[in-house]
Amino acid sequence: MYKVTFKFEDGGAVEAFAAEGENLLEVARKTNVAIDAPCSGNAACGKCKVKLLGGELDSQKTLHITDEEYAQGWRLSCVSHVIADVEIEVPDIASAYKSRMKVADLDSAKEIEIFEKTKADVAETGIDFENDMDVVRVTMDPPSLDDTMPDLERLIWNVRQVCGTEHVKVPFAVMKHMAETLREYHFDVQCVIRRRKNKVEVLDLLGPDEDVKMCGLAVDIGTTSVAALLVDMRTGEILSKASTGNGQIRYGADVINRIIEAVKPGGRQKLQDAIIKETLNPLIAQMCAAAKVKASRIYRMCVAGNTTMNHLLVGVFADPIRMEPYIPTFYETLNIHANDLGLHIFPHARVIMAPNIGSYVGGDITAGTFASCIWHKPTMSLFIDLGTNGELVFGNEEFMMSCACSAGPAFEGGDISCGMRATDGAIEACTIDKETMEPTLSIIGDEGQKAVGVCGSGIIDLMSELFRCGIINPKGKFIREGKRIRHDKYGMGSYVIVFKEDAASVKDVEINEVDIDNFMRAKGAIFSAIRVMLNSLDFTVDMIDDVYVAGGIGSGINMENAVNIGMFPDIPIEKYHYIGNSSLSGAYIMLLSNSAEYKVWEMSHNMTYLELSNEPTYMDEFVASCFLPHTDADLFPSLSFK
Amino acid sequence: MYKVTFKFEDGGAVEAFAAEGENLLEVARKTNVAIDAPCSGNAACGKCKVKLLGGELDSQKTLHITDEEYAQGWRLSCVSHVIADVEIEVPDIASAYKSRMKVADLDSAKEIEIFEKTKADVAETGIDFENDMDVVRVTMDPPSLDDTMPDLERLIWNVRQVCGTEHVKVPFAVMKHMAETLREYHFDVQCVIRRRKNKVEVLDLLGPDEDVKMCGLAVDIGTTSVAALLVDMRTGEILSKASTGNGQIRYGADVINRIIEAVKPGGRQKLQDAIIKETLNPLIAQMCAAAKVKASRIYRMCVAGNTTMNHLLVGVFADPIRMEPYIPTFYETLNIHANDLGLHIFPHARVIMAPNIGSYVGGDITAGTFASCIWHKPTMSLFIDLGTNGELVFGNEEFMMSCACSAGPAFEGGDISCGMRATDGAIEACTIDKETMEPTLSIIGDEGQKAVGVCGSGIIDLMSELFRCGIINPKGKFIREGKRIRHDKYGMGSYVIVFKEDAASVKDVEINEVDIDNFMRAKGAIFSAIRVMLNSLDFTVDMIDDVYVAGGIGSGINMENAVNIGMFPDIPIEKYHYIGNSSLSGAYIMLLSNSAEYKVWEMSHNMTYLELSNEPTYMDEFVASCFLPHTDADLFPSLSFK
16 A cells, blocks of 8 residues: 555645555545546546656656646646555646635625526516415423423424414424423424425424524535525525535536446445535535524525436436436435435425426426526527536427537536636636737636636637637637747647736646637537527527526626627527526525425426437537537628628 | 453453543443443442452442352442453343343244234224235336336326325335336336325335235333334234343333433433344344344334333433423324334334323333223223333223332332343242242243243242241241241341252342332332222222233233232232233234224323322322231232231
8 A cells, every 4th residue: 555645735635545556536536635527537638637746656648738747747647546655736726626615795796686686587477485484483381280291292282373273293303302492491482384285394493582594595506516595584685605616526527427426336425425515515514604594594405406416416326317218216306305415404404406307407407497487478588508518498488398418518617628617716708809819808706816717608708709800710720820829749729818927827728729629519519409499399590589598607698709609599689688597596486485396396397308319400500510600601690700 | 541351151251441430330331231230320229240350449348249249259330440450240140131132932822822812802892903004016117218207207107006096205215226126127116105095105115026024013112121023014923022121221220210311411312222222123133033034124113112211212301201290202203214213124114102191101001001902891990011110000991090100120020139021040930838938930941941030920929929838927027947048147038049059140049028128019009009099080999890910020920929919909810811011912903003003092192190199098008008918908808828
């Protein structure tokens, strides 16, 4: 056995032991050292780069490591094998997805505005914001020698009087601590209850004077990112918002790799731990600390995630999702509580999951579609969710059709060498001067934040600007020269966005032809999916009244640029609406409203699903879309440059 | 820290570490070394005697240790303190309650006969033996590209068809393993289900060809002893019967001491562990092994225990039971499953508890009264349960009154120096030759089993015979001389039942005046309770039509002897019926029958409770009953000797 010491930029270190020849990424995984591996350790993405500080590794040089970098000690962990005691530096960037947990500053109202706006839009459809949670004061006569009714029967009898129903249930979890609590407060308590029709369930017993913040948690579990809102269940007020990377990222960037990892022995537990223990529980703790509430006061939780994320969250066998005939274990599930999953909130809190409607259209889309309100409009709307994959819903109050396209993780920074999530240090927007080719950047973070990489919205801008300035051609190849343009020995061109001296990165932040190619395939997948789906319904793009674009890919998308690169159809820009993280908005509203929960359920039953791979025209459409903007320029008549 | 080595008669040993001055019994407890301490470590019972083999203990000599014994190294653990490394021998007798787990040989039909008889008696009252458990075969179409319904929805849809109801629920625990199971058996499975009215809950999924033994477990949790039946839920057949000591015995012999221990920090968990982890789970494992069934096939469990045992089992705060106004946490509880308690049976198995009706009349009595069928008779019956305490129920089909008396643990061998549970080595019956004063014994166990001690039924015989032979006087003092009669230096008399050469014990098996005094108080408590309760209802003993005597105190009670010592009223012997462990019989029937479960619930609501301590005559009656047979000889006109 050899000793492997992982050192971190913050000065911390972790020690592990490895057998001769053991894979370094595996050693990191089993030691719970977070090293991103979006490609799941196939030497494809280059994200798992670490620096050898001492000792020796058996590690081949790959395309992702330059000679200079190799000489400095940089290695890809996924192709490195332990052959001696080693000291490894894990740069922050290698765990960028996981480590950048961020609790939003609620005073910067922009973050919150969009949720409030969605709530207002949903309210206009007639959905009410009643939920089944309530707090009632129950003041009992204490027992005496003449009144020896036991605590449980006494509590139930009194709750019956207060709530006016015969059907009162006290779950075992509450019964366990009832006797002490009732005595501590002299049989005068506040009961947190859940009402369903004429049934009341007592969830918690609290002191009579406590100002009970009855909280709820809405969570969007994306393949790459996780975002959550902590909410006051009575007022609907958002108490805290936070986001972080999905800790499962080290088991692969996409759902297929995650499922494959989950099927390995012990894998299901590992994947579940990665999302619950490593991601959600720390996130919840931070949000509660920020909002100054106890996590045990979170009595209801609503999750919107794609079908695979939902399966891995509850820890069920997910393999059938990826194998023909692509069968999920469940669309909807009703009887899950926080303690079933090991979530550190109120143990008996119900965990509501927005329903899936297929293996590749999940609760994130049903919740998101609900939030977009397209199900209530007579006019035709297109809903586009840019997550780690792209999903579309088209329809109106009468019908809705959904489809999913394999856009890959590019919109969230995956498959892009300089890509990253929309968090501190991410370039979220940019323009390029056509003459000088110098960029002007907008970087997420405080004043003076240096660039770490580029997030989805930034990449759209960058592609559009590089194309507009004639720096790249319709095939995405570099055709101009300049100090920011480079070609490596294989002839691959790249554009330096930020030189390393000015970046918070160990090397230049640059975008290369492989990245551009990856992104073109991603945007091509979206565009061709829109065309094929509309075509299957005998619709054309000019019949679309509104397009709702969702996704946590930055503070917004420059729609004009998205049209310019041929990602979205060339229709009037005012028809486009960016609605933010609609999965999270949807989960937020379902959390607050039982009617919304029901409506999403009803909607999910009425939504049809189009399997694009069964459509004969899809492949041709896709190939034609992998150009800037498209092989058929007539589809983009209003393009602002040619 | 000193090293403490505990050595056992079977050759095993356990090592522990103790701080200077630490109490030896405490060291044993925290090391999970079972040393009985019925008096809860108050130097009162003398049961925790161990032998010092090496090293030194700071240990005072007590009444329970003779000079000779002290010289040999015998010490009471509860008054011993560690002051050096020590080696301790723990004789089997010191853990007699816990260690003597016994799985009955079902071929010796007598053990089982009594349960079958009770079942037949109950059937005659009109109670049916339908329960909510069933197994149905569900054969589904496997999913295909044209039929992509998810597993959960597919299962529910198919169960709906098979069971003919819309309301089908699949709990999370089942959903977790559903996908693999359905595929393993090609979507053709047997479902173990629970039906309630028109609702069906799927409990388990099994292969189509498995011969499913759907089992249930009935358990009587006594303060001293635990007994259980493993049952085939479909046929009602008893597959295994076993009994053992309650592992909580080391925290005290009676419920009060247990509650006090449970209130100490961490105590509730310790007491719960002692009954579940140390007692029930090993018992279940042994029973399943004997019956050759998997513990995971136990889908329903029914527990009959006294109020305190029920509270400690589910791990709720029990202190209010012992403190005025004596309030239990619950009478009945409905929503407990095996995994809530950590029971090693099917995790989602419902744990049904026979309802309590007061702090001192619990589920053991409601279940036992149900089994006695007195609630169905027009004639007047008296039900007597001789457990660690004595409980009485008097009434008929129109009314029932219950009361509890502090008889103490004497009937189960507690508070008696040679006392033990009715298990191998226990003298369960005896006669004494009036001339020679030589005893003739009946010992539980195989041919050749030597005596270890005396169980409840044996003590009754012994008392009656000693009295009949004029060896003791009405006050329980020894008045004859002989080789079996001894007096110690304080003048305390005793009778040697078995000399140590012939016993499986480290010393003579003998009964002394303290034991006799303790037992007289126990039998006096029973007799006076009967008198006071009848008196409160304006009844006299000759108005009793039948007396049903229950309790696991041996294979039966010599009723004549019980009358002779003034324990039971002097009414015709043919009115007495020994009905065995009626708590267990009741639990067995509740397990098999939902109607029985309902009937016990209904009965418990209609039974009144008499608090004896509030009755002004009780104390005088009790004092008068603490003689052989009674101060008022006219109450025993037919006494077979005077």
